[in-house]
Amino acid sequence: MRATLHRVAANAPEAPVMYYLDDTDDLTAVGGGPMGAPRPPWYVRYQLQRSTQLIAFHKAELTGRAQPLELTWNARLYPLGSVAVFYPSYRGRGQSMVRPLKELLVFFLVLFGACGGIVALTVAQFMSPIRRLEQRADAMARGELADPVIVGGEGDEIGRLTLALEEMRRALRDKLRSTEEVNLDLERAVQMRTADLARKNRELAETLDKLTRAQEQLVRSEKLASIGQLVAGIAHEINNPVNAIVNTVGPLEQAIDDIDSADPAARGEAARDVREMVRVVQRGAQRTKAIVTALHNYSRTDDESVVDFDIDRSIDDSLELLRHLLKDKTVTKRYGDVGRVRGHAGQVNQVFMNLLTNAAQALSNRPDATITIQTTGDADHVEVKIADNGQGIPPDILPRIWDPFFTTKDVGEGTGLGLSIVHELVERHGGTIECNTQLGVGTTFTVKLPRQIPVAVKTRTKGASLLSRSG
Structure with a gap:
C-alpha cells in the first residue's frame, strides 16, 4: 500500500503530500515536493478521523483543502486504512490552514457563547430568588412582617434559606406581638401608677397644707402661751402706771378747784402742784402706752x-x-x-x-x-x-x-x-x-x-x- 502511494505521489502534477493511517493507527507520510509541505501529525489524524467518505482528487484540487480517503479491499471488505491527500492551494502555501483554523475559531466562539449563555441563565435563575430574599429581608427590617416569605425551590439551598427566613419572620412577628402586649401592659400599669401617684400627691399636698396651717397655729399658740406666761408681769407693769394715774387724778381735780378759790399768793404754789401731778399722769400714760404698743407689736x-x-x-x-x-x-x-x-x-x-x-x-x-x-x-x-x-x-x-x-x-x-x-x-x-x-x-x-x-x-x-x- 505504501509503495502504491509513492507511485501516485511521484506521478501527480501538483506534488501532493499523502498520509497513510493503517488499521494499527500507524501514520506514514508519502511524497511531498516544494509545494507540498508536510502537515502536523495531529492535524492529519484530525482530518482522517472526521470523514469516512471516499472523495475524488479533483475536488481536493478545486477547494485547496485536504481531503481524507477511506480505502477498503472491495473483495473482502477488509479495511486497509485511510489516506489523507494534501494539495497545495492556489492562494498560497499557508491557505490550506486558514479555513480549518477559522472553523475551529468559530466552533470555540460558538462554544464559549453557548457556555456564557448557559452560565448567565444559571446565574439569573440563581440570583432572582436571592434578590427576592433580599427584598423580603429589607421589608422585614422595616417591620413588614405580615406577608410570608415565598420564593420557591424548597429542595435546594435557596429553599432552605427561604424556610429559615420564614421561620425568622414568624419568630420576629411573635416577639413583636409579645412586645406590644407587654408595652400595653406596661402602659396600663404606668397609667395606674400615675393616677395613684397623682392621688397620693394630692393627699400629700393636702396633708402638707394641713401641717403648715397646724404649724402656723402652733407658732401662734406658742406666742400666746408666752404672752400667757407674761400676763402677770405685764399686768403688774401696767397696774403701776395706772394706779399712779388713778391716785393722781383725785388730788389733781382738788388742786384745780383750790386754784380757783385760793388767794393770789397761794395760786403759784397750787399751780406747781398741779403741773407735777400732770407730769405723773403723763408718765403713767406713756408707760402704759409703751407696754400696750410693745404687746401689740409682739402679738x-x-x-x-x-x-x-x-x-x-x-x-x-x-x-x-x-x-x-x-x-x-x-x-x-x-x-x-x-x-x-x-x-x-x-x-x-x-x-x-x-x-x-x-x-x-x-x-x-x-x-x-x-x-x-x-x-x-x-x-x-x-x-x-x-x-x-x-x-x-x-x-x-x-x-x-x-x-x-x-x-x-x-x-x-x-x-x-x-x-x-x-x-x-x-x-x-x-x-x-x-x-x-x-x-x-x-x-x-x-x-x-x-x-x-x-x-x-x-x-x-x-x-x-x-x-x-x-x-
Missing part, C-alpha cells in the same frame, strides 16, 4: 405681710414687755445703728422675745446677772447677739436645743417649742442662728438676717423646717 399676726421695721426698736419692745423679768438684772445695749430691714416684724419680735426670755430665766437667782445685746450690720445683713453670763448649756444637751418639744424646764414652765420656732422663723427670713456656749461662762445666740427677705423664702412651704427637725 400681731403678720405672716404674709412684709414691712420695713427697725431692729433696735424690735429689741426695745421685747425688753419693755420683759421688764418684770429683767428688773433685777443688768441689761447692756450696744446698738450699732443698723437701721431698718424688710421682713415680718411680728416674727422677728417673737425671735427676740424668746431669746431674751431664755436669757432671763437662765440668770435667775444670780446676783451679777448680766444680759448683753449687740447689733451690727453691713449693706446686706444685720447681726444681733444676745449673750448672758449664766451656767451655759451642757454639751450633751446642745445638739437637741432646736428639737420641738425638747425642754429642760419644769412642767408648766415651758412648752419646748421656743427655740424650735425661733430657728424656723429665722430660716423663713433667709437667715441663720447659732448658739455658742461654755459651761460656767455663759451662752451667746447670734442671729444673722438679710436686710431684704428673699422672694424664694417668702413663698416657700413653711412647714418643712420645723417638721424635719421633729423627725
Whole structure:
C-alpha cells in the first residue's frame, strides 16, 4: 500500500503530500515536493478521523483543502486504512490552514457563547430568588412582617434559606406581638401608677397644707402661751402706771378747784402742784402706752405681710414687755445703728422675745446677772447677739436645743417649742442662728438676717423646717 502511494505521489502534477493511517493507527507520510509541505501529525489524524467518505482528487484540487480517503479491499471488505491527500492551494502555501483554523475559531466562539449563555441563565435563575430574599429581608427590617416569605425551590439551598427566613419572620412577628402586649401592659400599669401617684400627691399636698396651717397655729399658740406666761408681769407693769394715774387724778381735780378759790399768793404754789401731778399722769400714760404698743407689736399676726421695721426698736419692745423679768438684772445695749430691714416684724419680735426670755430665766437667782445685746450690720445683713453670763448649756444637751418639744424646764414652765420656732422663723427670713456656749461662762445666740427677705423664702412651704427637725 505504501509503495502504491509513492507511485501516485511521484506521478501527480501538483506534488501532493499523502498520509497513510493503517488499521494499527500507524501514520506514514508519502511524497511531498516544494509545494507540498508536510502537515502536523495531529492535524492529519484530525482530518482522517472526521470523514469516512471516499472523495475524488479533483475536488481536493478545486477547494485547496485536504481531503481524507477511506480505502477498503472491495473483495473482502477488509479495511486497509485511510489516506489523507494534501494539495497545495492556489492562494498560497499557508491557505490550506486558514479555513480549518477559522472553523475551529468559530466552533470555540460558538462554544464559549453557548457556555456564557448557559452560565448567565444559571446565574439569573440563581440570583432572582436571592434578590427576592433580599427584598423580603429589607421589608422585614422595616417591620413588614405580615406577608410570608415565598420564593420557591424548597429542595435546594435557596429553599432552605427561604424556610429559615420564614421561620425568622414568624419568630420576629411573635416577639413583636409579645412586645406590644407587654408595652400595653406596661402602659396600663404606668397609667395606674400615675393616677395613684397623682392621688397620693394630692393627699400629700393636702396633708402638707394641713401641717403648715397646724404649724402656723402652733407658732401662734406658742406666742400666746408666752404672752400667757407674761400676763402677770405685764399686768403688774401696767397696774403701776395706772394706779399712779388713778391716785393722781383725785388730788389733781382738788388742786384745780383750790386754784380757783385760793388767794393770789397761794395760786403759784397750787399751780406747781398741779403741773407735777400732770407730769405723773403723763408718765403713767406713756408707760402704759409703751407696754400696750410693745404687746401689740409682739402679738400681731403678720405672716404674709412684709414691712420695713427697725431692729433696735424690735429689741426695745421685747425688753419693755420683759421688764418684770429683767428688773433685777443688768441689761447692756450696744446698738450699732443698723437701721431698718424688710421682713415680718411680728416674727422677728417673737425671735427676740424668746431669746431674751431664755436669757432671763437662765440668770435667775444670780446676783451679777448680766444680759448683753449687740447689733451690727453691713449693706446686706444685720447681726444681733444676745449673750448672758449664766451656767451655759451642757454639751450633751446642745445638739437637741432646736428639737420641738425638747425642754429642760419644769412642767408648766415651758412648752419646748421656743427655740424650735425661733430657728424656723429665722430660716423663713433667709437667715441663720447659732448658739455658742461654755459651761460656767455663759451662752451667746447670734442671729444673722438679710436686710431684704428673699422672694424664694417668702413663698416657700413653711412647714418643712420645723417638721424635719421633729423627725
